Amino acid sequence: MGEAALEIVDAxxxxxxxxxxxxxKLSARKGELTxxxxxxxxxxxxxxKAISGLVPVTSGEIRLDGSRIxxxxxxxxxxxxxxxxxxxDLLFPAMTVH
Incomplete structure (x- = not known):
């Protein structure tokens, strides 16, 4: 088992x-699919959104490669x-794919 790339503790x-x-609680380990x-x-x-900082975490921790984010x-x-x-499918409605 690899080390945790993303770890969420009581968030x-x-x-x-x-x-x-x-x-x-969540642990996403390097080299594994989560x-x-x-x-x-x-x-x-x-x-x-909480992992990305778009929603505030009111308690607990989110760590990326061991550092709190x-x-x-x-x-x-x-x-x-x-x-x-x-x-x-509407991310870029004015663009076409060839």
Whole structure:
């Protein structure tokens, strides 16, 4: 088993004072595949937003390669290599593919 590239320890996050994620734990190890699955409305997008700094983490920690990122601004997290690629076919509606 490789070392954790991304580690979430007892992290809670939400919107407007409402907790959506409560004490989440996750360890994504280098060299392994990690998937976040679940039904609609169960916090998958909120988790990704918390990792990216787009939703504040109210308790717990998020670490990337051993360093805390949960207190960083989104641009600082991007500088460390964390990005999101949104799902959908309307990202660039004016562009064509040849």
């Amino acid at each position: 809670s996050a939400g919107y407007a004072g409402r907790i959506v994620l409560d004490a989440i 998937a976040i699955v679940g039904p609609n409305g169960h916090g998958k997008s909120t988790l990704l 949960d207190r960083l601004r989104p641009d600082q997290i991007v500088e460390r290599g964390v990005i999101q690629v949104p799902q959908g």
